[in-house]
Each structure stands twice: as structure tokens, then as C-alpha cells.
Amino acid sequence: MADIAVSRTGTMNGAAGRSSLHRLMQRKSTIAFLMALPLILVILLLVAYPAAYSIYLAMLNKSMERFVGLGNFTFLFGRETFWLVVKQSCLFAITAVIFKALIGFIVAHFVHNIPTKGQRKWRGMLLVPWVIPPAMSTLAWLWLFDPSYSAFNWILALFGIDPIPWTGNGSWARFSVILVNIWIGAPFFMIMYLAALKSVPEQLYEAASIDGATWWQRIWYVTLPMMRNIIAITALFSLIVTFANFDIVRVLTAGGPIDYTHIFATWAFRVGIESGDIPLGAAVSLFMVPILAAAAVFILRDISQRGNEA
Amino acid sequence: MTVVTADSATAAPRQKYGSISKSRRWALRWSYFFLILFAIFFLTPPVYMFITSLKTSAEISAATNPWWVFNPTLSNYIELLTQNQYLVFFRNSAIVSVCVVAITMVISVLAAFALARMKFWGSATLATGVFLTYLIPETLLFIPLFKTFAFIRDALDIELMNHWWTLIILYPTLTVPFCTWIMIGYFASIPKELDEAALIDGATWRQTLTKIFIPVALPGIIAATIFAFTVSWAQFLYPLAFTTSTDQLVLPVGIVTTLIKGDVFNWGQIMTGALLGAAPPLIIYAFLMDYYIAGLTAGATKG
Numbered sequence: 001m002a003d004i005a006v007s008r009t010g011t012m013n014g015a016a017g018r019s020s021l022h023r024l025m026q027r028k029s030t031i032a033f034l035m036a037l038p039l040i041l042v043i044l045l046l047v048a049y050p051a052a053y054s055i056y057l058a059m060l061n062k063s064m065e066r067f068v069g070l071g072n073f074t075f076l077f078g079r080e081t082f083w084l085v086v087k088q089s090c091l092f093a094i095t096a097v098i099f100k101a102l103i104g105f106i107v108a109h110f111v112h113n114i115p116t117k118g119q120r121k122w123r124g125m126l127l128v129p130w131v132i133p134p135a136m137s138t139l140a141w142l143w144l145f146d147p148s149y150s151a152f153n154w155i156l157a158l159f160g161i162d163p164i165p166w167t168g169n170g171s172w173a174r175f176s177v178i179l180v181n182i183w184i185g186a187p188f189f190m191i192m193y194l195a196a197l198k199s200v201p202e203q204l205y206e207a208a209s210i211d212g213a214t215w216w217q218r219i220w221y222v223t224l225p226m227m228r229n230i231i232a233i234t235a236l237f238s239l240i241v242t243f244a245n246f247d248i249v250r251v252l253t254a255g256g257p258i259d260y261t262h263i264f265a266t267w268a269f270r271v272g273i274e275s276g277d278i279p280l281g282a283a284v285s286l287f288m289v290p291i292l293a294a295a296a297v298f299i300l301r302d303i304s305q306r307g308n309e310a
Numbered sequence: 311m312t313v314v315t316a317d318s319a320t321a322a323p324r325q326k327y328g329s330i331s332k333s334r335r336w337a338l339r340w341s342y343f344f345l346i347l348f349a350i351f352f353l354t355p356p357v358y359m360f361i362t363s364l365k366t367s368a369e370i371s372a373a374t375n376p377w378w379v380f381n382p383t384l385s386n387y388i389e390l391l392t393q394n395q396y397l398v399f400f401r402n403s404a405i406v407s408v409c410v411v412a413i414t415m416v417i418s419v420l421a422a423f424a425l426a427r428m429k430f431w432g433s434a435t436l437a438t439g440v441f442l443t444y445l446i447p448e449t450l451l452f453i454p455l456f457k458t459f460a461f462i463r464d465a466l467d468i469e470l471m472n473h474w475w476t477l478i479i480l481y482p483t484l485t486v487p488f489c490t491w492i493m494i495g496y497f498a499s500i501p502k503e504l505d506e507a508a509l510i511d512g513a514t515w516r517q518t519l520t521k522i523f524i525p526v527a528l529p530g531i532i533a534a535t536i537f538a539f540t541v542s543w544a545q546f547l548y549p550l551a552f553t554t555s556t557d558q559l560v561l562p563v564g565i566v567t568t569l570i571k572g573d574v575f576n577w578g579q580i581m582t583g584a585l586l587g588a589a590p591p592l593i594i595y596a597f598l599m600d601y602y603i604a605g606l607t608a609g610a611t612k613g
Binding site: 028029030031032033035036038039040042043046047048049050051053054057064103106107110111113114120122123124125126127128129130131132133134135136137139140141143144146149151154155183186187188191192195215240241244245246247250251264265268269272273278281282285286288289292295296299300 | 337338341342344345348349351352353354355356358359362370371375376377416417418420421423424425428429430431433436438439440441442443445446447448449450451452453454455456457458479480482483486487490515540543544546547550551561562563565566575577580581584585587588591592595596599602603606607
């Protein structure tokens with residue numbers, strides 16, 4: 001229908017004796033292409049080109065004069081810090097995502113449980129960590145973790161517990177980074193799960209309770225299967241964001257103590273920008289690609305599936 | 311809800327309902343109990359920011375209860391807001407964010423309209439491509455972009471490094487793909503009959519977009535605008551890598567790099583700066599919470 005309307009205006013213009021170029025400009029697909037052109041340029045110049053360029057960069061030597069092939073990668077494989085970074089990136093991402101999902105699910109359930117009238121207020125309050133820019137809320141955590149004035153240690157001292165070196169000791173620093181990650185990310189899960197919970201038909205729960213299902217069985221046999229899709233996709237999104245995270249580690253520990261909290265992004269920054277070895281930094285950041293690509297494939301598959309169902 | 315209110319009128323024959331409502335009431339109490347616990351966990355850092363921002367340096371270093379303000383003072387706020395440096399950070403952040411939002415919305419609304427309604431060669435591939443670029447994090451792009459900018463400086467003699475306006479070029483990589491993606495979703499949900507009717511009445515494509523699509527999809531546009539603003543306001547990596555002079559910094563980097571310098575941590579001012587820096591997104595969120603949440607959930611559920 002729409003095509004007919006447009007082609008009519010096209011022929012009218014043609015009858016008026018306009019040039020063929022003008023007619024081309026009037027065509028729907030040309031207009032559409034021109035409208036999408038700024039987007040295409042942004043994607044090509046600022047995303048696709050740098051992404052491809054970083055692969056090339058990663059194969060140069062430090063002064064970027066000589067092509068060294070996979071030299072940077074083999075150099076990385078031989079370095080202990082690199083394997084530490086791999087281990088930590090995976091540890092942080094997986095632990096944080098699991099706890100985010102768990103806390104998000106529990107909190108969403110409690111919010112869903114209370115009267116509808118009060119839900120808005122609680123939801124609003126619980127999403128605050130997600131709204132504050134991460135660099136700034138991490139500063140608050142840094143201050144809560146301060147070695148000499150830690151407000152947490154002050155509370156622990158009331159119970160006679162020795163002060164905890166929140167960011168001073170390798171394992172505690174890792175714990176702190178994961179904790180801040182969870183604090184920032186859990187509200188996002190809560191919001192997604194709450195939206196999903198609202199879409200589960202009430203009749204299913206009624207049928208379940210008539211059949212004598214306990215609350216645990218209701219969650220296991222009704223809620224979880226109904227929310228499976230949204231749980232999976234939220235976890236994948238969060239995995240990408242957590243895995244590629246930079247702000248939290250940078251502000252909280254800057255990778256220390258002795259590299260025990262470095263992850264790919266912060267180490268790539270340290271190596272590539274601060275130490276000036278751009279090719280090596282590019283090589284480090286490229287190691288994020290396999291995991292990101294795997295997550296992206298799963299997300300795309302899910303989206304195209306739902307597109308087919310609709 | 312209804313069960314709970316019915317409980318007050320429990321009579322002998324309704325004993326069975328009464329027991330259900332009793333368990334419901336306990337479930338409700340437990341819900342509130344745990345919600346309060348989680349609210350404490352989620353709100354402690356911002357509240358502690360506020361507490362610290364009201365303290366003098368002397369009180370912060372005193373061995374008193376850190377969770378209480380004994381001599382509240384606004385001196386941190388006054389000092390920061392009369393200090394030229396902090397206001398420059400704020401101005402840079404504001405200009406960058408507003409420009410990025412404007413650029414993002416123009417690019418993404420035009421592109422989303424074209425992709426949702428006017429099919430052209432490769433438009434389906436492009437829509438998938440938009441989503442893929444959304445999944446590419448900035449932590450992967452900053453090194454090649456850094457090198458590219460250095461190359462542009464050497465080859466064309468245009469200095470892009472260490473200028474706050476460079477960020478206006480960089481931030482769209484973070485905002486445009488997501489905003490286009492959610493706008494495609496919103497535009498696709500508008501019934502086809504609406505724009506067909508307009509076309510029959512002789513409306514041009516531009517008129518269809520401005521008179522029908524934009525007004526109808528306004529909630530989506532507001533959600534995308536809020537998203538673009540919060541992302542550009544919070545961005546930390548790009549400014550950290552691309553700007554260094556103190557007069558070119560934006561808020562997150564400015565607070566982290568200039569207020570924490572040397573051995574003296576002025577925590578009162580740092581917390582005040584961070585709280586004021588977090589204020590614009592928080593205020594937007596407070597007033598437009600529903601749009602904010604719509605944008606948040608649309609990213610993963612529309613498609």
C-alpha cells in the first residue's frame with residue numbers, strides 16, 4: 001500500500017520532467033538509506049574500523065614499526081600476570097553474575113509479594129545503585145573500605161572483630177571488587193525479573209496451589225520455567241558488562257595489591273595507555289572477544305527465536 | 311491484598327480462608343523484613359556519601375562514630391561550588407552529555423524509522439549489526455581509537471587528544487546502537503495502518519515521521535534520551551584515556567583524579583563532589599522513573 005503511494009509521487013515528479021537522479025532520490029529505498037547513513041557511518045568508523053584495527057595493532061611491536069605476527073600473544077602466554085588476569089576476569093564475572101541473579105531474583109520476589117500500592121516506592125529505592133554513575137558510587141565504597149577510617153571496620157569493632165583489610169590484601173580486595181559489582185548490578189536483575197514476574201499469569205499459581213504445591217514447588221515448576229528466557233538473557237547481558245567492566249576495579253583498587261584484582265580492561269589500560277605499549281594493550285583487550293562473542297551468539301539466537309514466535 | 315483485608319471479618323464458617331490469610335500475612339511480614347535488609351544494603355553507600363559530605367575534615371579524622379554527624383556543616387558544598395575547577399568539570403560534563411544526547415537521538419530516530427518501516431537493501435543485516443555493536447564494550451575500542459587519534463594528529467595536524475569536545479565524537483559509540491535498537495522496537499510496535507493512512511492522505515515520509523511516529527513513540531524517545539544521558543554522564547574510561555589537563559576533564563574523572571592527589575585525601579570534598587555529580591541522573595530518575603525503567607527493560611525484552 002505504502003509503496004503505491006510513493007511510486008505515484010515518483011511518476012508525478014517524472015512527468016514534471018525532473019532528472020533521473022532526482023527520481024532516484026525520491027525512491028523509498030534511497031531515502032531510507034540516507035536516513036540510516038549517519039548510523040552506518042558511526043558503526044563503520046567508530047566501532048567496526050577500530051575493532052578491526054585493534055587486531056592489526058596487536059600484531060605490531062612496541063614502537064609500532066615492525067610486524068611481529070602473533071608475537072605479542074605468545075609473549076602474553078608466557079607471562080604470569082596474564083594468567084592471573086584471565087583467572088580473575090572469569091572469577092569476577094561468573095561469581096558476580098551468579099550473586100546478582102540470585103539477589104535480583106530474591107528481591108524481585110519480595111517486591112512482587114507486597115501490595116501493589118507500595119511496590120513502586122520499594123522498586124524506586126532499590127534501583128538507586130544502578131542509577132548512580134559507577135565511578136562515583138565506587139568512590140563511596142572506597143571510602144567505606146578506607147584502611148584507617150573504614151566505617152565497616154568501626155561496626156565490626158563494636159562486636160570485637162579485628163579490622164578487615166578490605167582493599168589491602170589480595171583475597172579481601174577480590175571480595176570487595178565482587179561485592180561492589182554485585183551491589184551495582186543486582187538492581188538491574190531485580191527490575192528485569194520483576195517485569196517478568198508480572199507477566200506470569202496468576203491462574204498458573206492458582207492452579208498450582210489447588211494442586212497443593214508448596215511455595216518452593218510454585219517457584220520451581222511455575223515461576224522459573226516461565227521466566228527462563230528472561231533469566232538467561234539478563235544473565236548474558238550482565239556477563240558481557242561485568243566481564244568488560246573497567247570503572248569499579250580502576251577506582252577501587254587500580255588492579256592492586258600486586259595485580260591481584262586486575263581484569264582485562266584495567267590491565268589493557270595499564271599496559272596500553274599508561275605504559276605506552278599500545279600493541280600489547282590491544283592484544284590484551286582482544287582476549288575479551290571470545291567470551292563476548294559466545295554471549296552475543298546466545299543472545300542473538302534467543303532474539304531471533306522470539307522474533308519467529310511473534 | 312484482598313485476602314488480608316478479608317481477614318478482619320473472619321467468621322467461624324470462613325475458618326479455612328482465615329488460615330490461608332494468616333500464612334499470607336506472615337509471608338508479607340517476611341517480605342518487608344527482607345526488603346528492609348536489602349534496602350539497607352543498597353542504600354548504605356549513597357547515605358554514607360551524604361553523611362560524610364556534611365562533615366569537616368577534623369570530624370572525619372576524629373575517632374568518633376563515622377555513621378553520625380555531630381557538627382553538620384555545608385562548608386564542603388560551599389567550597390566545591392565556589393571553586394572554579396569543579397564548576398568546569400560540571401560544565402564540561404553538561405555540554406558533552408547534552409550534545410551527545412542530541413546527536414544520538416537524531417541519528418537513532420532517523421535510522422530506526424528507516425529500519426522499522428522503509429526496507430532497503432541490507433536493512434535486516436544492519437538491524438542485527440546495530441545490536442551486535444551494542445554488545446561491543448568500550449574497553450575493546452579505546453586502544454585502537456587512541457592510536458587512530460594519534461595518527462590523525464600526525465597526519466592531518468588536527469589535535470583530537472585532550473579536548474573535552476573529543477568526547478562528543480566518542481560517546482555515540484556507546485549510545486547510538488542501544489537507542490536505535492530500542493527505537494526500532496517502539497516504531498515496529500506502531501500499527502502499519504496508521505502510517506498507511508497518512509501516506510494515502512498524501513503525507514510525505516518526513517511528515518509521517520514528525521507528525522505520527524515521533525508523537526506516538528514519545529515514551530520510547532524519552533526512555534532512549536534518558537539512557538543516552540545517563541550513559542554519557544557516567545562514562546569513565548574514554549575521558550580517562552583521552553583527556554588529561556584539568557580544565558578538559560568531565561565530572562567522574564575530574565573527581566577521581568584531582569580530588570585524590572598526594573597523600574591527603576579530602577574525603578569530605580570527594581564525597582560531596584561524587585554526590586553532586588550523581589545528582590543529575592538521580593533527579594532525572596526520581597521524576598521520570600517509569601520511563602527510565604521502560605528503557606532499561608526494553609533493551610532485552612523488545613526485539
